[in-house]
Amino acid sequence: MTRTRHVVVVGGGNAAFCAALAAREQGAQVTLLERAPHEARGGNSRFTAGAMRTVYGGAPDLRRIMPELTDAEVARTDFGSYSRERFYDDLGRVTQYRSDPDLAERLIEGSYETLVWMHGHGVRFLPLYGRQSFEVDxxxxxxxxxxVEAWGGGPGLVDSLTSIAERAGVALRYGARATRLERHGSGWRVGVADDWIDADAVVLACGGFESNPAWRTRYLGPGWDLAKVRGTRFNTGDGIRMAVNAGAATRGNWSGCHAVGWDMNAPEFGDLAVGDNFQKHSYPFGVLVNNDGRRFVDEGADFRNYTYAKYGREVLGQPGQCAWQLFDAKVTHLLRDEYRIRQVTKVSANSIEALAAKMEGVNATNLVAEIAAYNTAVDTATPFDPTVLDGRGTDGLALPKTNWANRLDTPPFEAYGITCGITFTFGGLAVDAEARVCGEDGDPMPDLYAAGELVGGLFYFNYPGGTGLTSGAVFGRTAGTAAAEPAA
Incomplete structure (x- = not known):
């Protein structure tokens, strides 16, 4: 009679739960170790908007994972499509074609079917209206x-996965920080406080090292200890450290991370009551300036999805590690909901001069001159269209704005203060397309798997928005399925 395998999953977010469900689906006994207490559970997944990038061919594919879509919704919505080719191109382009091709293939080819699988287990999805759509004609x-986004955003996704795992018989342990990992006979044992837990296989899915200021400074560079953390305080590199101590190899962009513009007065770590609303992602429709009163990035270089994760680094490099986003009345109706929360650093005025005077720490004289030069350079002959790369840019500036350029000339004017908020780190463990952790010799280590943020080699320099949760789900499912099956 075949003995039931025991799979231990370290982590408590989307990737960990997908691994646990997949292993349980294959008949394994599964224990999930969540470092955080119950009230702070869910890892970074709980702080997200729940967006998931996936291949799809049109509305019929979306209805397979969103059966609640009505005929009326489909009739009034241009969902378009997102082909494998576009996903490959987007991932390659934003990572400067450094993304491991095998990992990229697993992610992209498995994206849609993984969402179908999640939906089959009871995870609900809906269209990402508002943040990813505009009404035109x-x-x-x-x-x-x-x-696509999960129902209820990140908190809804975590709550749904938790309930599904509990019903499936996954043993959930909270406040269970795994700190040691050792080979034990033909399996592994995981150390939690003074105890050891024996396992036939282990899946590490406990995040990167974004919440560890010492590691951030060591690997990302000077100044990164000053960044705010968008999400959980518990992602300090435990999984990476344990695996490396057990013989795993590291891989990927260790000096890189996902970092965004984040309210300058946000707390040091994420606040679950606010979620991801400290982010400020409508900058393509305005102007971004530093304390010297100067622009420092092309705000309209590409769709926000493909620039926001790298512009946090640019903000961190500015004087005072902060910047301001400026808008006028022509575009404020386009600003995302996060600009309308109570906990926002905002000033407004009826002239640029008065606005500059209210922007604490900013060189007002330089700012007024910068906006005047920018306004003069805007190509007003090209129509403004927020749904496409409209080519409405500037002419003659040393630092151009490529798309969505509008003069700031219609009061009231608004300015939002931001700093850098780090989401997750890109460097991690060497993992193959089957989610197996590889040793220093390049060979897979027996019965050791990884998923989520601590997978190295997938993201470099930047990343396409919504890919993190999808990657966690795809590799979590892959890892859990493999972990439940005895090695050949």
């Missing part, structure tokens, strides 16, 4: 290849 149009 009476039709709602999606843009940027990101159309």
């Amino acid at each position: 009476g039709k709602v149009r999606f843009w940027g290849g990101l159309t």
Whole structure:
């Protein structure tokens, strides 16, 4: 009679739960170790908007994972499609074609079927209206290849996965920080406090090292200890450290991370009551300036999905590690909901001069001159269209704005103060396309798997929005399925 395998999953977010469910689906006994207490559970997944990038061919594919879509919704919405080719191109382009091709293939080819699998287990999805769509000529149009979000955002996703795992018989342990990992006979044992837990296989899915200021400074560079953390305080590199001590190899962009513009007065770590609303991602429709009163990035270089994760680094490099986003009345109706929360650093005025005077720490004289030069350079002959790369840019500036350039000339004017918020780190463990952790010799280590943020080699320099949760789900499912099956 075949003995039931025991799989231990370290972590408590989307990747960990997908691994646990997949292993349980294959008949394994599964124990999930969540470092955080119950009230702070869910890892970074709980702090996200729940967006998941996936291949799809059109509305019929979306209805397979969102059966609640009505005929009326489909009729008034241009969902478009997102092909494998576009996903490959987007991932390659933003990572400067350094993404491991085998990992990229696993992610992209498995994206849609993994969402179908999640839906089959009871995870609900809906269209990402508002943040990823605009109404044009009476039709709602999606843009940027990101159309799907989990019901209830990140908190809803975690709550749903938790309930599904409990019903499936996964043993959930909270406040259970795994700190040691050792080979034990033909399996592994995981150390939690003074105890050891024996396992036939282990899946590490406990995040990167973004919440560890010493590691951030060591690997990302000077100044990164000053960044705010968008999500959980518990992702300090435990899984990476344990695996490396057990003989695993590291891989990927260890000096890189996902970091965004984040409210300058946000707390040091994420606040579950606010979630991801400290982010400020409508900058493509305005102007971004530093304390010297100067622009420092091309705000309209690409759709927000493909620039926001790298512009946090640019903000961190500015004087005072902060910047301001400026908008006028022509575009404030386009600003995302996160600009309308109570906990926001905002000033407004009826002139640029008065606005500059209210922006604490900013050189007002330089700012007024910078906006005047920018306004003069805007190409007003090209129509403004937020749903496409409209080519409405500037002419003659040393630092151009490529798309969505509008003069700041219509009061009231608004400015939002931001700093850098780090989401997750890109460097991690060497993992193959089957989610197996590889040793220093390049060979897979027996019965050791990884998923989520601590997978190295997938993201370099930047990443396409919504890919993190999808990657966690795809590799979590892959890892859990493999971990439940005895090695050949």
